[in-house]
Amino acid sequence: MLVIGAGGAGMRAAIEASAAGAQVAVVCKSLLGKAHTVMAEGGIAAALGNVDPDDNWQVHFQDTMRGGQLINNWRMAELHARESPERVYELETYGAIFDRTPDGRILQRAFGAHTYRRLCHVGDRTGLEMIRSLQDRIVQLGIEVHMEVTLTRLLKDGDRVIGAFGYNRVDGGFVAFKAKAVIIATGGWGRIYKVTSNSWEGTGDGVGMGFDAGAEVLDPEMVQFHPTGMVWPPGVRGILVTEAVRGEGGYLTNSEGKRFMLEYDPKKKELSSRDVVARSIYKEVQAGRGTEHGGANLDVRHLGADKIKKKLPSMYEQFLKLADVDITKDPMEVAPTIHYAMGGLRVEAETGATTLSGLYAAGEAAAGLHGANRLGGNSLSDLLVFGRRAGAAAGAYVRDVGQGKIDERQIDQEQKILLLPLSANGTENPYLLQQQLQQAMQDGAGLAREEKSLKVCLDQILELRQRSARVHVPGSRKYNPGWHTARDLRFMLTVAEAIVRAAIERRESRGAHWRLDYLEKDPALGRVNFIAYNEGSQVKLKTRPVPELPAELAKLFADAASTPPPSPPPAAKPPEPQQVRT
Amino acid sequence: MSAKTPTATTTSGNPIVLQIFRGDTDAGQEQRFEVPAVEGMVVLDAVHYVQANFANDLACRWNCKAAKCGSCSAEINGRPRLMCKTRVDEFGDREIHVGPMRTFPLIKDLVTDVSWNYEVNKQIPGFAPAPNEPVPYRMLPEDTERVYEYRKCIECFLCQDVCHVLRNHDDKSAYYGPRYMVRIAALEMHPLDTRKRTGLLHGKAGVGMCNITKCCQEVCPEHIKITDNAIIPLKERMATDVYDPVVRIARKLRPGRASQPGSESPDGLAGATQPQRFAVKDVVRLKTRGRRFARVGRLLPDGKLEVWILHMNGKVQHWDGPKIVRNSDVTNNYGPLDEVGIGSKLVEQYITEDHAAEQPH
Numbered sequence: 001m002l003v004i005g006a007g008g009a010g011m012r013a014a015i016e017a018s019a020a021g022a023q024v025a026v027v028c029k030s031l032l033g034k035a036h037t038v039m040a041e042g043g044i045a046a047a048l049g050n051v052d053p054d055d056n057w058q059v060h061f062q063d064t065m066r067g068g069q070l071i072n073n074w075r076m077a078e079l080h081a082r083e084s085p086e087r088v089y090e091l092e093t094y095g096a097i098f099d100r101t102p103d104g105r106i107l108q109r110a111f112g113a114h115t116y117r118r119l120c121h122v123g124d125r126t127g128l129e130m131i132r133s134l135q136d137r138i139v140q141l142g143i144e145v146h147m148e149v150t151l152t153r154l155l156k157d158g159d160r161v162i163g164a165f166g167y168n169r170v171d172g173g174f175v176a177f178k179a180k181a182v183i184i185a186t187g188g189w190g191r192i193y194k195v196t197s198n199s200w201e202g203t204g205d206g207v208g209m210g211f212d213a214g215a216e217v218l219d220p221e222m223v224q225f226h227p228t229g230m231v232w233p234p235g236v237r238g239i240l241v242t243e244a245v246r247g248e249g250g251y252l253t254n255s256e257g258k259r260f261m262l263e264y265d266p267k268k269k270e271l272s273s274r275d276v277v278a279r280s281i282y283k284e285v286q287a288g289r290g291t292e293h294g295g296a297n298l299d300v301r302h303l304g305a306d307k308i309k310k311k312l313p314s315m316y317e318q319f320l321k322l323a324d325v326d327i328t329k330d331p332m333e334v335a336p337t338i339h340y341a342m343g344g345l346r347v348e349a350e351t352g353a354t355t356l357s358g359l360y361a362a363g364e365a366a367a368g369l370h371g372a373n374r375l376g377g378n379s380l381s382d383l384l385v386f387g388r389r390a391g392a393a394a395g396a397y398v399r400d401v402g403q404g405k406i407d408e409r410q411i412d413q414e415q416k417i418l419l420l421p422l423s424a425n426g427t428e429n430p431y432l433l434q435q436q437l438q439q440a441m442q443d444g445a446g447l448a449r450e451e452k453s454l455k456v457c458l459d460q461i462l463e464l465r466q467r468s469a470r471v472h473v474p475g476s477r478k479y480n481p482g483w484h485t486a487r488d489l490r491f492m493l494t495v496a497e498a499i500v501r502a503a504i505e506r507r508e509s510r511g512a513h514w515r516l517d518y519l520e521k522d523p524a525l526g527r528v529n530f531i532a533y534n535e536g537s538q539v540k541l542k543t544r545p546v547p548e549l550p551a552e553l554a555k556l557f558a559d560a561a562s563t564p565p566p567s568p569p570p571a572a573k574p575p576e577p578q579q580v581r582t
Numbered sequence: 583m584s585a586k587t588p589t590a591t592t593t594s595g596n597p598i599v600l601q602i603f604r605g606d607t608d609a610g611q612e613q614r615f616e617v618p619a620v621e622g623m624v625v626l627d628a629v630h631y632v633q634a635n636f637a638n639d640l641a642c643r644w645n646c647k648a649a650k651c652g653s654c655s656a657e658i659n660g661r662p663r664l665m666c667k668t669r670v671d672e673f674g675d676r677e678i679h680v681g682p683m684r685t686f687p688l689i690k691d692l693v694t695d696v697s698w699n700y701e702v703n704k705q706i707p708g709f710a711p712a713p714n715e716p717v718p719y720r721m722l723p724e725d726t727e728r729v730y731e732y733r734k735c736i737e738c739f740l741c742q743d744v745c746h747v748l749r750n751h752d753d754k755s756a757y758y759g760p761r762y763m764v765r766i767a768a769l770e771m772h773p774l775d776t777r778k779r780t781g782l783l784h785g786k787a788g789v790g791m792c793n794i795t796k797c798c799q800e801v802c803p804e805h806i807k808i809t810d811n812a813i814i815p816l817k818e819r820m821a822t823d824v825y826d827p828v829v830r831i832a833r834k835l836r837p838g839r840a841s842q843p844g845s846e847s848p849d850g851l852a853g854a855t856q857p858q859r860f861a862v863k864d865v866v867r868l869k870t871r872g873r874r875f876a877r878v879g880r881l882l883p884d885g886k887l888e889v890w891i892l893h894m895n896g897k898v899q900h901w902d903g904p905k906i907v908r909n910s911d912v913t914n915n916y917g918p919l920d921e922v923g924i925g926s927k928l929v930e931q932y933i934t935e936d937h938a939a940e941q942p943h
Contacts, residue, residue: 030643032700033737034651048718089718095709095772097726097733104720122730128650129733140708147700170689199645233622239648318648321667323622431634475639478606479690482638 001398002027002164002179003391004151004206007035008127008380009363010185011134012087012387013352013394014143017183020395025144025177029169029201032145033135036187036199037383040127041242041314042111043119044384045377046084050101051108052116057081058556059115064378065557067113067273068342068371069511069521071219071529074549075349076369080378080385087384088120096133098122109247111376113273119377124242124314130380149175152205152487153414154182154213154359155406161213161358162404165414169484172477174415178406180398181358183390184210188341188364189495191488193446194438196338197229197240206365208491210345211498215354217532218367218544220495221502222342224374224512225447227277229337231295236322238337241298241315243376245332246270248311250300252281253331254289260296275373275512278336282447285335295335300327336447340379342370342512343499346531352390358397358404362390372511421486426472430485433471437464437492445500450517451507458500465493497539498532505530505541598670600628602640603681606690612679613637619670625680626654626665629692641691649803652738656692657681662740662801683743696739702758705786709769710777724869724913725773731811732768734804737761741798741808747791757788760798760808767812770819780823789816818865866912876912877901885909 003014006028014024028035047060061081065072088106092098098120099107110117122129138145151166155176163178186206190198211217228241246252251270254260264280265272272280281296291297300308305328309316312327319325319332344367345354352360363383370378421430437460444457468489473482508522509515528543549557597616604613615636617628626644633640644654647666654665659679670678686694711719741760742748748759758766766779766787783789792813799808806812866889868874879888889912890903 030645030651030653031696034645034653036645038651038736039646039648092719093711093717095769097721097729097772100721100723100726102723104722105718122733125650125734128736132733132735136708139704147697170693170695199647199651201645234620235622235624235627236648314650321649322624322669429634429638431638435634473638479641479693480639481633481641485638 001025001181001183001394002177003183003185004164005035005185005187005363005365006032006135006138006145007037007185007187007363008130008134008383009365009387009390010035010183011131011138012384013183013185013360013362013391015134015137015141016388016391017395018141018143018391020392022395022398025146025179026138027146027149027151027164027166027177029148029150031147032138033131035131036201037127037131037380039197039199039240040130040380041124041240042244042247043109043121043126043377044084044088044130044380045111045114045118045375046088046120046381047081047116047118048085048088048106048108048120049116050105052118055116055118057085060084060118061553062556062560063114064369064375065371067373067375067378067511068369069373069526070371071510071526071546072371073349073368073547074553075547076386078553079349079389080369080381083385084381087381087388091130091133091384094133094137096122096129098126098129109244110271111247112243112271112277113268113375114271114377119244119247121244123310124244124312126380130383146175150205150484150487151175151177152209152418153410154209155404155410156213156356157404157407159214159357160401160404161356163406164209165411167418167477170479172480172483174411174418176406176411178403180401180403181360181394183352183394184345184354184359184361184365185363185387185390186365188344189492190338190341192437192441192492192496192499193223193338194435194442195229195238195336197226197238198338203488203492204341204495205488205491206361207344208494210354210356210359210361210365211494211532211534213356213359214534215356215359215361216346217343217495217498218346219343219371219502219529220341220498220532221500221506221530222370222372222512223338223445223499224274224340224342225278225336226339227274227281227336228298228332228334229339230318230323231291231333231335232293233323239318239322240337240339241318241332241334242312243274245298245300245312245315247376248300248307249303250298252277252334253297253299254284255291255297256289258289260284260289273373273375274339275514278447279514281334281336291333293333293335295333297331298334299331301329301331304328340364340370340374342372342374343367343502347386347390350389351393352386353393353397358401360390360394362386366390372513417490418487420469421471421473421483422475422477424470424472426470428467428471430468430471430473430482430489433464433468434485434489434492437461437489437496440464441496441499445496445503447514449503449513449515451504451515454500454504458497458504461493461496461500465497468493494539501539501541502530502532596675598623598628599677600625600632601677601679602629602632602692603679604637604640604691605688607688610688610691612681614677623670624666625656625658625663625668625670625678628670628678629665629680641689641693643693650736652736652803655683655738655740655743657683657743662743664738664740664803667803683739685743685745685749686739698754699737699739699742699759699761702762703765706758706762706766706769706782707777707779709772709775711774712776715774719774721773722913728811729768729771729773731806732764732771734806735761735764735768736804738803740801740803744797744801745792746795746797747788757791758786760792760813762787763789763792763816764806764808764812767816770816778823780820783816783820784824789813789820792817815865868907869911869913876903876905879904882906887912 047055049055064077148169151164155163184206189204190196190202230239261269345361440460444453601612645651649667796809875892876889888904890901893900
């Protein structure tokens with residue numbers, strides 16, 4: 001079987017499938033260990049209860065569902081909350097070492113909208129620790145990895161997915177993988193926007209490929225803005241400033257020096273959910289209280305230089321090196337940046353199976369767990385929990401099915417698409433088209449949306465799609481990033497269209513989706529998810545009802561509502577800027 | 583290549599002049615580009631500008647653009663650096679020369695074939711906790727702290743690029759290189775790892791090839807003290823296990839007790855059910871008695887150790903002992919060695935092999 005993507009989800013899936021006895025190949029666009037998972041900084045959410053003993057999976061489940069504004073798949077949220085502690089402990093058996101409590105257990109820190117201190121972390125480089133541990137495990141198990149290979153088309157035998165086709169980035173040669181099952185773990189699509197914390201890889205190609213093959217894309221309109229990205233200088237705009245800064249006690253002020261989160265969310269303050277904090281910063285800037293470069297100040301000076309350097313070393317380094325700001329002496333200037341796609345391929349909660357047989361998805365490329373807004377730290381646990389589940393399910397599936405038959409015509413077709421930019425007398429520059437798409441999405445489908453701007457954006461996307469057929473790239477197929485960008489562009493346009501079409505139809509404000517022309521939630525829309533699907537190479541939209549909570553889980557919310565706060569009093573003080581011993 | 587220099591139309595102040603290496607295994611030379619200066623611009627931004635506007639097919643690797651993934655390694659004005667972390671304004675009006683890492687075979691432009699590193703990595707036996715180690719793990723903060731430094735490595739391979747053993751002698755068969763010394767150190771110093779890798783260090787990994795010029799730690803973008811904190815302690819361990827006469831005798835008298843370099847069992851567990859966290863002559867730090875430094879003399883049953891405690895009289899070292907302590911009374915997180923003047927000096931001492939008289943036993 002084939003795993004596309006070697007981030008946290010892909011590697012965890014490969015490990016599990018290999019354990020189930022399947023012969024696994026992992027394909028990744030970059031070198032091994034460079035996937036976007038390394039950018040995760042703050043931590044991994046798991047209700048271990050090491051620091052706040054009252055924490056448990058039920059509370060984590062409720063936090064996740066509330067954060068997602070109840071359009072999440074409850075079953076995914078339940079499995080995620082139940083299984084993430086085990087996955088974290090398991091990661092340590094692969095060699096990871098999290099920061100520790102004085103008595104030797106895993107230390108946990110506070111994070112936005114988590115009731116208790118719940119994020120297991122390693123300073124501010126948790127993602128690196130995770131990816132390195134999984135990578136070591138992959139190497140130890142001898143799993144086959146194909147680095148710097150891009151796959152662009154799923155091969156089908158009837159309705160069944162039986163492999164994938166693409167090219168080798170290094171020499172430009174074409175490659176086809178024949179597989180009984182394919183797992184898509186290709187991450188998100190932040191690169192569709194201009195100001196983003198995502199790397200070049202986040203082009204939505206895995207989801208685009210699944211969409212082309214006929215799988216359903218769930219909640220595409222839900223794109224998360226991380227409240228704190230770097231603002232200045234322009235070269236670093238969008239680079240992530242981890243939520244751990246606020247988890248460790250950093251606070252936000254406007255140009256008047258006022259701590260404005262006290263007003264927007266007096267209870268959770270800076271540790272409110274990401275959509276709320278991002279919107280608050282946006283509102284402050286709109287009201288003329290922004291900083292010099294249109295953001296807010298994030299201040300950690302009160303923590304003291306020692307603690308800053310110990311708990312936030314890479315933030316210290318990042319600002320010192322890239323922005324000439326010593327964060328022990330000056331505040332950081334921050335503004336919202338595109339961070340995460342809550343939407344993705346629609347999957348079955350238990351198995352990660354998509355609507356196509358033989359096709360699975362996990363991690364950011366899959367959807368359902370996070371609903372309308374993801375909580376910080378839930379993505380890393382998502383990768384492990386559902387990576388493992390997809391790996392196990394696909395591993396079991398391949399035992400029962402035969403090899404499919406590859407249809408050469410599909411390969412020919414894709415080769416033609418791939419070769420077009422090199423041979424055609426086109427005039428369009430793929431990079432510039434990509435930049436125009438990013439600008440259009442930033443302006444039209446960004447943090448604050450309205451019907452008019454969304455429709456303008458949709459027109460621009462359709463026009464760019466026309467022009468993308470005339471892309472031309474000089475040079476050969478040998479390591480030619482321009483050629484690679486030309487194909488990525490098609491996926492980006494498909495996903496962008498799905499985002500905008502769904503954003504137009506969701507005429508309400510919910511979670512990350514904020515409509516200036518519909519500021520309130522609409523209970524009717526709260527009962528549906530939008531689905532984008534492929535019909536005759538067109539992006540079509542339909543709705544599906546949100547899966548209904550079973551009685552015993554619904555009861556958790558009822559109980560919580562009758563006994564506020566959501567937790568017994570002794571531990572009800574948590575997200576107060578933290579007092580964990582370090 | 584093209585004679586005329588592509589120039590940007592919009593400029594704020596003087597444009598930046600880049601000389602980027604272009605070419606592949608057949609031929610190559612630098613090509614001149616002018617890029618408009620933007621405040622806070624890094625070399626990677628400038629390369630991206632060139633890619634988007636002048637040379638769509640310019641090959642370079644990059645991912646995070648925030649110095650977290652280690653993809654955009656290059657040689658900038660002759661120095662191995664990350665392009666995403668190198669500001670263009672630090673060069674003033676000088677031209678910026680950007681070339682590929684020279685220690686690895688060129689693929690195209692700024693991209694090199696680094697696959698050798700991944701092959702080396704496969705040869706290092708991985709993390710091996712005791713089979714009966716209870717999960718969830720308990721590890722004390724003071725025992726884990728030291729490992730974090732090694733695990734900060736982002737695998738940019740700049741240290742491999744600058745390592746003169748790999749670079750000048752163009753011989754990659756004798757030494758794994760600094761990156762993999764850091765990796766081995768991370769495994770060896772993991773509080774729950776039970777495997778011995780000193781045989782590998784002595785043999786194929788070739789820790790002896792390093793003669794401590796510290797070039798690697800100078801270029802490390804993560805500021806890992808590769809030589810001081812990884813290579814030197816590994817040299818010590820290796821020397822202890824391989825050359826130490828006391829250990830040799832102990833090995834003869836009590837086969838299977840002390841580690842046997844080169845004969846590690848394939849699963850690396852060496853028959854141990856109880857993880858032995860220290861090797862003979864490891865430098866450790868007492869958790870009590872003023873956190874003094876000590877050196878492990880013998881490994882005793884029941885997780886006990888015989889240690890010799892270091893007293894410094896000016897610059898003269900005096901080892902006082904033996905004292906019997908429990909395994910848990912000492913930690914291998916002993917902080918920077920330079921602090922007390924041990925470290926490289928001790929390595930020299932052990933490698934010369936004629937130190938038995940002045941040492942415990």
